[in-house]
Amino acid sequence: MAHSHSGTDGGSAQLSMPAETDHSGAAPRVGNTSWCSCENCVPMPSLLESFCCREEDKLKKYFIGRYSCITQVNELLQLCSEEKILENTGRNVEQVTNMFMRRAAYRNISDWIHGSLGSGNRIPLPSCVVQLVRRRYPEPDANYMGFQNRTEMAEGVADD
């Protein structure tokens, strides 16, 4: 029985360890919502997107007292309203797709949270916000999982 007694952590094969990885390099936030305290987030496919509105410093002022999730804030709801988006983009409802609406909504919300970032600068939005926008402007045949999802998000906050 080979018994390595060196104190260094040699890569011993891990059997089925319970998912208790903290900051060990893995992405323990992906695929769950343990990080959510607003109750509206859903599991996201990437670490970048796996965060809660309650974790966004710039939104903290809304959570003192009145709101438990940023998706309850009327200002934000306005930013993804159809009227507002159509008004901002100068389009009418026949000229737009839900993808267009989602991108516009993401962009409006990103500007609202972070200020204008300029082209090329992108910051993902909290999961609950992404959910809100997707529910409002769903993709008829889609699952949003996987890379398509990231593309949507990236395009949503970038200058097209």
Ligand SMILES: [Zn+2]
């Ligand atoms: Zn949340």
Ligand SMILES: [Zn+2]
């Ligand atoms: Zn939230």
